[in-house]
Amino acid sequence: xxxxxxxxxxxxxxxxxxxxxxxxxxxxxxxxxxxxxxxxxxxxxxxxxxxxxxxxxxxxxxxxxxxxxxxxxxxxxxxxxxxxxxxxxxxxxxxxxxxxxxxxxxxxxxxxxxx
Amino acid sequence: xxxxxxxxxxxxxxxxxxxxxxxxxxxxxxxxxxxxxxxxxxxxxxxxxxxxxxxxxxxxxxxxxxxxxxxxxxxxxxxxxxxxxxxxxxxxxxxxxxxxxxxxxxxxxxxx
Numbered sequence: 001x002x003x004x005x006x007x008x009x010x011x012x013x014x015x016x017x018x019x020x021x022x023x024x025x026x027x028x029x030x031x032x033x034x035x036x037x038x039x040x041x042x043x044x045x046x047x048x049x050x051x052x053x054x055x056x057x058x059x060x061x062x063x064x065x066x067x068x069x070x071x072x073x074x075x076x077x078x079x080x081x082x083x084x085x086x087x088x089x090x091x092x093x094x095x096x097x098x099x100x101x102x103x104x105x106x107x108x109x110x111x112x113x114x115x
Numbered sequence: 116x117x118x119x120x121x122x123x124x125x126x127x128x129x130x131x132x133x134x135x136x137x138x139x140x141x142x143x144x145x146x147x148x149x150x151x152x153x154x155x156x157x158x159x160x161x162x163x164x165x166x167x168x169x170x171x172x173x174x175x176x177x178x179x180x181x182x183x184x185x186x187x188x189x190x191x192x193x194x195x196x197x198x199x200x201x202x203x204x205x206x207x208x209x210x211x212x213x214x215x216x217x218x219x220x221x222x223x224x225x226x227x
Binding site for chain 1: 119121150155156157158159160163173203205207214215216217218219220221223
């Protein structure tokens with residue numbers, strides 16, 4: 001059973017516009033959420049994170065929003081650039097004692113930014 | 116430069132053979148992890164280790180084995196018992212109790 005869901009396998013946007021990537025989770029024990037960016041045949045790179053005690057975190061062009069009541073988070077990229085084209089993974093960390101290092105990943109969303 | 120290295124980048128093996136994937140980090144991280152990625156799938160946790168000489172099974176540990184004799188190294192052996200070994204394997208590390216995990220470049224294993 002998927003605990004972290006990225007329901008959109010792909011997203012296409014124009015350069016300069018906003019990209020919004022969505023992620024839903026089911027486990028209320030998750031206390032920390034991360035977004036990773038991945039290019040083909042490479043390892044994921046950390047992008048931005050948010051603690052469950054916050055509802056927004058911003059880093060340059062990237063902003064993550066967390067709605068705990070809806071168990072939903074989103075990543076906003078403004079403005080989108082062609083170099084942002086990659087697969088974006090949402091991940092969640094559980095607060096369960098000895099297992100709190102485990103991350104649960106969604107299946108990813110392929111973002112394509114068109115020039 | 117600190118980072119995580121995985122070797123080789125591409126690996127081919129014949130069905131029925133065991134193969135070991137290397138993962139080394141010089142970030143002084145205590146925790147290390149192995150993930151598997153299949154097409155259209157997210158990353159699934161195989162094994163993880165929070166400290167030297169200790170490791171735990173992840174969500175899909177069957178057919179795999181690991182060791183953690185040194186802080187810097189966390190090799191993964193894909194045994195002949197793994198039914199579908201062809202995949203992209205990723206190693207990661209983090210500080211004890213740390214938040215983000217740092218990933219290596221990955222090894223693509225193909226079983227012929």
